[in-house]
Amino acid sequence: MARRLAGFLVLLLVVSICEAAFLFQPISDSHRSAALELFTPDHGSFKSLEETYEALRTFQILGIEKKPDLTATACRSISETVGSSSSTAKDLFYALKANSIAECKIDKKASKGIISRLNAAVSGASSLLDFYYSVGGLVLIKDQSSEADVHLADAEGVFRSVKAFSQSDGRWRYSSSNPESSAFAAGIALETLAGIVSLASSEIDQSLISTLKNDIIKLFDSIEKYDDGALYFDDKLVDGHEYQGPLSTTSSVLRGLTAFAAVTAENLNVRDTMLGLAKFFLGICVPGDAKDFFNQIDSLACLESNRVSIPLILSFPSTVLSLTRKDSLKVGVSTVLGSEVPSLTVKLVGAFSSGSKDASLVESQELNFDKASGLHILNDLPKSIDVGSYTFVFEVVLHEPEHEEVYFMGSQTKVPISVTGLIKVENSEIAVLDSDLGSIESQKKLDLAGKNAISLSANHLQKLRLSFQLTTPHGRSFKPHQAFLKLRHESKVEHIFVVGNSGKQFEIVLNFLGLVEKFFYLSGKYDMELTIGDAAMENSLLVAIGHIELDLPEAPEKAPRPPPQPVDPYSRYGPKAEITHIFRAPEKRPPQELSLAFLGLTILPLLGFLIGLLRLGVNLKNFPTKPVPATFAVLFHVGIGAVLLLYVFFWVKLDLFQTLKLLGFLGVFLVFVGHRILSHLAAASAKLKSA
């Protein structure tokens, strides 16, 4: 995991170093190290044959030494797939592809078995991918096995079936049931058709192959363009499942195109397109994904060794030249993979100042070829090229005319070049002038390169004048991007003024009479600071000049206040004032002894009642003696006691619902018992009365 992270960081660093648009670097060692980082097998082998093939092919193209254990594991999985009878056409296809690089031996019996299985797959194929894998497998096995007896039955029929999937806009469908068409599928189809032609070229009608040329031209109508001249193919994102992305789509189309060009003698006028495609692939720099990396490298290899045209690209070690260091302009010419090119000359045909449509600043001249470094060098920049940014226009002329057929350069290449240098700052002085007469009250010379501690004073009737001259190394006038004078008051209120120029002379005059309101009527000490800066200026400066005491009149009533200075923006997130909660003062309670005394007093009447009852002669003579009524009587009294106890509990602990529930039970019991005893008593007294 840490290794992957380190690899990712390396890739990030490499990508960040890579140049921006308009400039394309050929494949270099940074690609090789990135490839080694990306294509690392898990525990010695890759997840699938497809990935094994991609890794092997990438290493082969980049010229990285194959590791023997990688080849061994690849051979193992290849022979496993080849020997197994349950492998699909897709597995066989990728196994054979990997084998074309790993070069493991496949025995005769196995190859016979493969051929028969692939033939069966071809006759049973119904979708584009079926045809692709089976036909592609047959092409591969024909190259690899010593048995040259690979025969494609009914080649014309197969050709027509594949062609049946094509659409009128040059795209292809995957199968008859799927209406989605894509350029990615078009590339696959072209490869398949090229494979069919290579297997059985004599059997196929030439007119069919010619119609294919029209399909390719229609497909190329849908090519898309970036501003820097890169061309690419992209499909519409209809279904995320099938969408491949511009890189995969473009490389698929390119593979198909180069395969087709290799088997036919048709002349496809796609040289400009190949150069644009080369720019697209190189513009990606170093991809971060293994699949993207493979697509890029494989496509560049197709561009490098195809029959249509081999694009050449210009590369620049540096596009920023310093006049101080006396840098010379260096240009490299190579193929996309960084290989050698035939002898040629690079000519600088023009240089234009950025944004200007004037005539070229330089004459057409040839660059010298330095054999040692392999670069074309312009030793001395012409005097007309001063500090600034330019667009240089280059042309490449090949020495041998027959190479013109093979290599393609494009007509002219425009490259933005920046030239930097030291700007001379001279004759800088600052003065305080009297407003009406323009006479100088005090004048001081400034040394803008060193330290300054000028001290001036002025009132609102006077003016401040600052002036200096800027000259380029070649003696021309120079207008920098930034030329500001900043005045900062003691209370941190700032005012910034732009210094204007006429030719080389830069001057600013601050008329304090008009600026009084802008300065918010603040008198006092103002610090002065001058900023001169530009991208092409190697000695940009930000220098404190000194300070000026300004005496401004009093602010009238309605004058604008100076804007509040920003406080520390995080201070408002600090803690706020603390709030103390004020509780309601509790009610005054009586002293506890008083309450207890009255509790006792309340019991007193009850005692009085009981004593009174005794004095009256209350008795229990009517209490039933017979056992059944006696129990009922006892239960009745117990029931009443239980209800009263329930009420005590209700007050202390229970809530109303629980109480009512229990009261329900007790009540029913009490009513039943009470009814029994009272009816018994009633019967007894009625008997007594009647008797």
Next chain:
Amino acid sequence: MGRTSSTKEDAGALFHSLRSAYAATPVNLKIIDLYVGFAIFTALIQVVYMAMVGSFPFNSFLSGVLSCVGTAVLAGKSNFLSPLFAKDLPPERAFADFVLCNLVLHLVIMNFLG
């Protein structure tokens, strides 16, 4: 002179006659009178307490006073002990009525007591 003394004598004679008449009432009624008196007296003590300390838990005061007054009223209305009033309602029925009403009253009181 004779007038005031006669008033005093009259008051004393009235008081004596009341007392003797009361002694003649049946015991049952005296029990009920005693019960009612006890209940009222308890209520009075609560009112005195409230007057002394303020009516802060007013609900408690109310429930206490009303329970006493309520039970007194119930005792007064029910006539279970006196054969004099037992013409249309048997005394046992009246007693059951009294017990039931008291229980309901005390449930409400306990709820209100808080």
